[in-house]
Amino acid sequence: MIKISYATAIFVFCVGLYTILSKRNLFKTVIGLTIMEAGALMLIVTAGYVHGGVPPLIPIEGQAVNPLPHAFTLTAIVIGASDVALALALVIKVHRRYGTVDLDKIRGLKE
């Protein structure tokens, strides 16, 4: 189960990276950023999983999973939402200046 989780997290990360690099629409860039962050967070949470573990709430019966990755992931999810909001605000401003969100047309207008 941990191996399947690692493989999916790495695949999702690579799909996000491919989306950022190769798409022309600026919205696709921001979508790729979101997907990449989600893949990286899934990798972190899987790294703390123990076979047959229970959630880390105090009357612990058995072996609890590692609670440190959960704390990092909570912070990272909220920060990810904030930077997606800032990126979308910048996309709106770019549209106001150039009239389009197509990256090829924006580069063409500059020449």
Added chain:
Amino acid sequence: MRLRDRLHDLVLLCLCLGMGWWLWEGVAAIDDPEYIIGPAAYYLVNTAKETGAVNVVAAILFDYRGIDTLGEATVIYTTVCGVAMLFSKSKYKKSSAGLSFIARRGISFVVPFLFMYGSAIILMGHLSPGGGFQGGAVFATITILFCIVFGSSFEASRISPKTKETIESLGGLLFVFIGGVGLLAGAGFLANTAAGFPRGQVGNFLSAGTIPLLNVAVGMKVGAGLSTIFYSMVKVLDLEFNEQLTEVMDNDKN
């Protein structure tokens, strides 16, 4: 041109998957752990004695690693400042019309329950999964619902942007003030039981020292901040943008 673009995309995809294969080689060499070592083992064993909280993740976020949470609150504050600054010139010409009468009545029934749900998540953050971040996001969702169903001018008149700004600043100041109390008591910034806050009994509502207060502060900051971001993006454009757009389109024709 299209074929060259597709070839570029294919090469890029192969490169990304190659990097993914390299990552997989590195990750698959780790054995599955059977038990936990390091600081996490210490936190799991000593949380009930030292902080009195039931939720170990909340104790880590607000007691053992409290400064990281202060840094994250600063990141949210910076984002709110940035977005509000980018849209500061958009004047408020017309608001949107909102949805129909049935939607408005339905939302009027649902919003008090949403409010109670958000408050319960924030206040019981030390007893069950939840806390300041989740509850703050629920409060931001309530204001987004108001914007969509009733129109943005109604929402601005009920909960004005000044009120949101005050709530957010108060949340940040409360966080730093609680940390300062620990400093005054001689035990270090953001200290919990060492600074004299009552530990209480594990499982009670009033327990775990500063953790409920810090949850409330973070909830206020996150909720007001995300709501301000949404409101800044939803304000209607004024005439200045339309004139710029006709200039760009005229240049295109020439």
Added chain:
Amino acid sequence: MEAFFAFVCVFLALTALVASEASDILSAVISLSVFGVLMAMVFVILQAPDVALTQAVINSGLVTSFFLVAYSQTQKKSLPKQEKDPGDDI
């Protein structure tokens, strides 16, 4: 449980691919929202209830609405001679 987890992971990979390749932006944003809900399910199966709650509320509630607001603000507006219709700005 392992078979169900494998099914959810395959669904997750498919949703990510659709969000990346769809030519219409609205379809990509809705696919991203489904991706977020599936990620919350994965976090529950990995015994992380705090993280699952945060992911579900923030990703499906807030990030999707930010995307939709930004998309509606970047549609081509009409020229200033005509009166703008106020109903389709949100």
